[in-house]
Amino acid sequence: MTVIPTKPPTRRTSAGGWDNFQRRYAPYIFISPFFVLFLIFGLFPIIFNAYLAFHQWTPGTGLGEMKFVGFRNFADNWTDPTFWQSLRNTAALAVESGLPQHLIAIPLAFAIHTGLKKAQHLITAVYFLPYITSVVAISVIFFTLLSWQYGVINAILGALHQLPLIGGLFPGEKVNWLGEKSLVQPSIAAVIVWRYVGWNMLLYLSGLQAIPGELYEAAAIDGATKSQQLRYITLPLLRPTIFLAVTLSLIGGFQLFEEPFILTNGTGGTSGAGLTTIMYMLRTYVSYTEAGLAAAMAWMLFVVIGILTVVNNLLFGRSGLAGNEGRR
Amino acid sequence: MKIQRLLAVTALLTLSLASAQDKTVLTVGVFPDLDSVVKAALPGFYKLYPNIEIKINSLAYGDHHNALTTALSTGKGANDVEAIDFGYVAKFAEGNGMTDLSKAPFGAGAYKDQFLSFTFPQATTQDGRIVGMPTDIGPGSMFFRTDLLAKAGVRPAQMNASWESYIENGKKVVAANPGTFLIPDASEAASIILRTGLKSGDGLYFDKTNKVLISPSNPRYVRAFTIAKAIRDAKLDAKAGGAFSPEWTTAFQKGNLATEFSGAWLVGHMQNWLAKDFAGKWNAQDLPGKTFASWGGSFYGIPAQSQNKDAAWTFIKYMTTDKNQQVLAFKTTGAFPALKAAPRDTVFAQGVAYLGDQKARVIWRNAASKITPIDVNKLDSVAEQIVNDALTTVLDGSKDIPTALADAQRLVERRTR
Numbered sequence: 001m002t003v004i005p006t007k008p009p010t011r012r013t014s015a016g017g018w019d020n021f022q023r024r025y026a027p028y029i030f031i032s033p034f035f036v037l038f039l040i041f042g043l044f045p046i047i048f049n050a051y052l053a054f055h056q057w058t059p060g061t062g063l064g065e066m067k068f069v070g071f072r073n074f075a076d077n078w079t080d081p082t083f084w085q086s087l088r089n090t091a092a093l094a095v096e097s098g099l100p101q102h103l104i105a106i107p108l109a110f111a112i113h114t115g116l117k118k119a120q121h122l123i124t125a126v127y128f129l130p131y132i133t134s135v136v137a138i139s140v141i142f143f144t145l146l147s148w149q150y151g152v153i154n155a156i157l158g159a160l161h162q163l164p165l166i167g168g169l170f171p172g173e174k175v176n177w178l179g180e181k182s183l184v185q186p187s188i189a190a191v192i193v194w195r196y197v198g199w200n201m202l203l204y205l206s207g208l209q210a211i212p213g214e215l216y217e218a219a220a221i222d223g224a225t226k227s228q229q230l231r232y233i234t235l236p237l238l239r240p241t242i243f244l245a246v247t248l249s250l251i252g253g254f255q256l257f258e259e260p261f262i263l264t265n266g267t268g269g270t271s272g273a274g275l276t277t278i279m280y281m282l283r284t285y286v287s288y289t290e291a292g293l294a295a296a297m298a299w300m301l302f303v304v305i306g307i308l309t310v311v312n313n314l315l316f317g318r319s320g321l322a323g324n325e326g327r328r
Numbered sequence: 329m330k331i332q333r334l335l336a337v338t339a340l341l342t343l344s345l346a347s348a349q350d351k352t353v354l355t356v357g358v359f360p361d362l363d364s365v366v367k368a369a370l371p372g373f374y375k376l377y378p379n380i381e382i383k384i385n386s387l388a389y390g391d392h393h394n395a396l397t398t399a400l401s402t403g404k405g406a407n408d409v410e411a412i413d414f415g416y417v418a419k420f421a422e423g424n425g426m427t428d429l430s431k432a433p434f435g436a437g438a439y440k441d442q443f444l445s446f447t448f449p450q451a452t453t454q455d456g457r458i459v460g461m462p463t464d465i466g467p468g469s470m471f472f473r474t475d476l477l478a479k480a481g482v483r484p485a486q487m488n489a490s491w492e493s494y495i496e497n498g499k500k501v502v503a504a505n506p507g508t509f510l511i512p513d514a515s516e517a518a519s520i521i522l523r524t525g526l527k528s529g530d531g532l533y534f535d536k537t538n539k540v541l542i543s544p545s546n547p548r549y550v551r552a553f554t555i556a557k558a559i560r561d562a563k564l565d566a567k568a569g570g571a572f573s574p575e576w577t578t579a580f581q582k583g584n585l586a587t588e589f590s591g592a593w594l595v596g597h598m599q600n601w602l603a604k605d606f607a608g609k610w611n612a613q614d615l616p617g618k619t620f621a622s623w624g625g626s627f628y629g630i631p632a633q634s635q636n637k638d639a640a641w642t643f644i645k646y647m648t649t650d651k652n653q654q655v656l657a658f659k660t661t662g663a664f665p666a667l668k669a670a671p672r673d674t675v676f677a678q679g680v681a682y683l684g685d686q687k688a689r690v691i692w693r694n695a696a697s698k699i700t701p702i703d704v705n706k707l708d709s710v711a712e713q714i715v716n717d718a719l720t721t722v723l724d725g726s727k728d729i730p731t732a733l734a735d736a737q738r739l740v741e742r743r744t745r
Contacts, residue, residue, distance in 0.1 A: 060400040061423020082717075082739065143574045148567060150578045179567045181724045265573045270720045271727075288710045288743075289419055 052295035059291050073296035083297065085272060086280040087304065093185055093260070093276065094253030097192035101249060104197050106238070109204035110230055124205065127198035139262040142191055146177040146263075153177070184269040188260045195259070196252070200245050207241030208234065243316040247309055254305045257282070277301050351381045352639045357407035358384060359392040361661040362463075362626055368660045369653055373646050380639050389413070399631065400425030406631035408640040412460050414625040417451050418704050426459040427630040427637060434641050436461060439649055447666045449701040451627050460627030461648040464663035466591025467696040468520070468621040469612045469688070471598075476586045480504035487587065488616040491517065491555045498564050501586045508584050509566035512576050514559040515719050516589050521552035522715075523621045523702065531703040533711035538744055542715060542737045544730040549715075553722050553729045560723045577602065589615060591623030592692045596662045599682040608684040612691060620698040625666065664692060671696070707743055714739045 053073055055066040077083045108127070112120055130138070145152050153175075160170040177187045215233050224232070257278040260269070268275030268283075277297065285294035358366055363386035370382055385407055387395060393416050399406035400420065412420055420426050429436035436458045440448050447462035470488055477484060480501040487494055494517075498510035511517070522532055525548060529536045542549055559565050566585065568576035579585050580602045588594070594602075598610060615621065628644045630637055647653060654670035657663055665671060671693040679685030705711075718736035721727040727735070 058419075058422050060397045060420055060425050062401060062403050062425060065423050076742075079742070147575060147578065149575070149584070150582070176567060179569075179724075181726055265569050267569060267720075268717070270724045272717050272720070283713065287713060289422070 049295045049298060052292055053299050054296075055292045057291045058289045059285070060289070069292065073292045074300065076293060077297050077300055082272070082275075082280060083277070083300075086275050086277040087301075089185070089273065090254055090256060090276045090278075093189055093192070093256055093274075094250065096185055096189035097196075097256075098246075098249045098253050100189070100193045101196050101200050102242070102245065104193070105200035105245075106204055106235075106242075107230075108197070109201045109208055110234060112201070113205060113208040114226070120205075124198075124202060127201050129198065130195045131199045133195075135258050135262065138191070138195065138259075142263065146187055148174055148176040148179055151177070178263055179270055181269075181271045181273050184264065184273040188263055188274055191259050191263065192256070196249070200249070203245045203248075204238065204241055207238050211237045239316055243312070246312055246316060250308055250312060251305055254301060254308070351379055352636055353381045353383055354409065354636055354639050354643055355383045355385055355407040356409040356411075356643065357392060357396065358386050358411040359389045359413070360386065361663070362411050365463075365657040365660050365663065366647070368656055369647060372650075372653060372656070373643065376646070377642060380642065382643065396420070396631075399633075403633055406633050408630065408634040408636045409643055410629050410631055411463075412627045412629055414450060414622075414627070417460055417627050417629075418706060418708055420629065421451065421453045421457070421459045421704075422706055424632055427632050427634070428457040428459070429461065429630070429641075430456065430458040433638070442649060442668055443666050444668055444696055444699065446622060446699045446701040447625065450625065450704060451629075452704070454704075454706065460629040461644050462666035463626050463628055463648050463654075464657065465625040465666050465696060465699075466593050466623035467664055467692040467699065468589065468615050468619070468623055469592055469594075469692060469695065470587060470589055470615050471594065471610050471612050472587045473583075473585070473606070473609050474611050474684070475609050476501055476505045476508060484611065484613055488613055491521070491617050494616045495555070495558055495562060495564070498559075498586070499562055502564055505586065508586055509579065510564040510586050511559065512566050512568040512579060512585060512588060513570070514556040514565040514567075514723055515716065517559055518552040518556035518719055520589060520615055520619050520621055521555055521617070522548060524548070524617060524619045526700070526702060529703060531705045531708065533708060533715065533740065534703075534705040534744075536703065538705065540711075540737055540740050540744065542711065542733060542740055544733040544737075546733075549733055550729060553719060553733065556719060557722055557729070581605075583609075592664050592688070593623070593662060595680060595682055595688075607682050611683055611686050612680075612688040614691065614695055620695050620700070622696075622699050626663070664696065668697075707740070710743050711740045 052066075054068060054070060056069045056073070057063075057066045112123055116123060143151075148154065151174075154177075157170050157175065158172075161167050161172050163170075175183065177183050211234065215237075216229055219229050219233055255278055256276045260274040260276050261279055261282075263269075264274045266279075268279060278301070281294045281297045281301070284290050284297060356366055363384060366382070366384055373380075373382065386392075392411070393413065396406060396410055396412070396416075397419075400423070427434070430452075439461070443462055444465060447465060448458070451460035451462065452458050472484060472487060474484075477487070480497075480503070482497045482500055486497045502508055502510055526532070527535075530541060533541055535541055544550065560567075566575065566579045568579055570576070571590065580588075580598070583603065583606050592612075595610075595612075598604075599607060603610065628647060630640045630644070634640055647657075649667060651667060651669045651673075654665035654667045655673045655675060658665055658670065659675060671689070676689040676693055677687065678689070680688045714736050718727075718732040721735075722729055722732045
């Protein structure tokens with residue numbers, strides 16, 4: 001990689017300034033696009049948001065109208081019942097959508113890794129498809145499926161209800177999947193699970209592929225069954241991957257916005273059962289025009305995610321990562 | 329060489345400067361369909377004001393208002409004239425982003441009497457600044473399917489005599505036409521009743537002294553919630569949520585709705601895409617319970633940062649106070665004029681083809697003249713959201729009406745200071 005200067009000294013004196021400049025600053029210039037973009041689109045918004053959180057400001061009034069209010073925005077959110085409701089909804093949705101994601105993805109990845117080696121790429125691609133599908137397409141599909149009066153699921157359930165003998169197992173009346181208070185969250189969670197199982201499966205699959213095959217061979221020789229292999233070899237060695245995947249799900253789950261926003265038409269659903277914190281933050285900014293409150297809310301959510309990540313670290317992170325490092 | 333080039337450049341500069349002095353270039357920010365109104369207005373406007381050149385910057389509805397928010401926040405990038413939809417006008421009225429048109433040299437207050445009385449208060453702030461001139465409105469109307477009513481033997485007049493009569497006869501209509509619904513969403517009835525019987529000087533949610541009017545002891549709120557709940561409990565509504573939701577759209581397209589309350593502009597949507605197959609079967613009449621309400625409307629305002637305020641005002645004055653222009657706008661997009669003189673034009677006496685040649689415009693003209701002004705409050709959008717949320721908790725049975733209203737009152741009160 002190192003370039004040995006073989007140029008004659010005469011040339012060096014003539015173009016020495018440029019050469020020196022290049023030698024000294026070229027690396028910085030090459031790396032600068034990232035830093036410039038990061039400063040403008042990454043760091044600046046974060047700092048501005050922190051500044052905004054301590055001010056009262058209505059977007060549209062000009063930056064000069066900002067008024068310093070200290071911690072009032074934080075206190076206001078702290079005493080706002082709707083903020084807490086949105087946090088509870090977010091937490092509930094994170095659990096309802098997060099747990100099944102991993103409980104499906106781990107066995108699925110294990111099955112694909114051990115049993116379906118030949119079709120692995122095709123199956124992975126199929127499961128990964130929802131993750132890269134556009135949100136608009138997803139919303140159209142799930143409205144067609146979940147619509148109360150005109151939905152495919154209700155049409156199927158209605159047809160099944162007509163069947164003799166087992167017909168009684170299915171509801172006779174149409175189910176309002178997105179309009180019933182108790183069904184809004186499970187319906188949203190189902191869409192999220194459908195969308196992210198493939199992504200998690202991919203993470204776990206790469207985690208599984210990193211586990212040396214000799215371990216399984218040795219265990220098989222010792223007479224371990226497939227389920228014993230899963231329990232005593234795969235899961236413990238998969239711990240770092242679980243930590244990563246759960247952390248990503250946690251952050252994603254608490255920043256949940258697209259799916260509930262689309263499925264409830266931005267209203268948060270009946271009784272606000274599908275109102276997540278990010279949705280409430282957007283509402284505070286766009287429709288309540290309280291930029292400071294919204295900014296403070298973002299920081300409060302950041303703290304919540306931070307705490308949960310630490311908890312997650314204590315559960316999955318320590319031993320898994322420690323074991324990993326020890327092995328190296 | 330150099331000198332020659334310099335001379336050429338100077339000559340070019342002087343030329344362009346000279347032509348710039350001849351013509352003021354006025355940028356106008358609009359959204360569809362208002363952009364077609366402005367386009368249609370240009371020939372007439374140029375005839376009167378050849379010195380002003382209009383440049384139209386049209387963006388999608390949401391993008392237009394977002395861009396305007398950004399431009400006003402940063403003090404850069406706004407057009408000389410900006411169209412503002414009713415839903416945003418209160419938001420832009422706050423702060424000093426928009427020019428106060430009540431002051432000299434504009435004196436918009438002098439034109440107040442030429443416009444329908446409810447329009448000016450919508451664009452007037454609590455401290456008396458006028459941030460926009462009204463251009464079009466959406467007089468509220470009850471649309472109904474004549475064939476479905478006839479099948480149930482219900483006369484249209486029975487449907488809008490009172491809310492009780494609406495529900496009673498609505499049950500008959502739904503019973504006679506299986507698979508249909510009386511109304512897309514029960515909450516629509518509540519929002520109309522909330523606009524009925526306001527004391528003078530009261531807003532929807534606040535009175536003049538910023539006192540919150542939402543309360544379990546306010547009969548207006550109790551009645552609004554009770555009627556909506558009665559509609560939901562009788563299984564008369566399609567639970568479609570707000571207008572233009574997928575469920576709402578599908579119900580319309582399948583022809584499963586017997587009535588709908590909306591602005592007169594809904595006819596345009598119905599005939600173009602929403603209920604194409606049901607031309608001639610829909611009719612219009614006044615809202616139930618002698619209510620006259622407005623659905624939306626548009627305004628033109630001048631951002632404070634504009635460098636061409638005089639020309640901008642000339643343009644706005646032409647668009648809003650010129651009778652022929654207001655009639656032309658109505659002919660272009662069907663946007664109902666805010667100017668009182670405009671609906672006296674003969675075009676308003678003609679039948680509406682989609683509504684089976686019913687002379688609906690006369691009904692709308694009368695309705696528009698009866699809409700009473702409602703005082704605006706800068707917290708209206710907050711209160712509206714909270715009241716709507718409270719209504720969903722009543723409709724789905726998780727709270728009773730007094731509890732829901734008391735909770736909503738508390739939530740709104742903690743926002744006032």
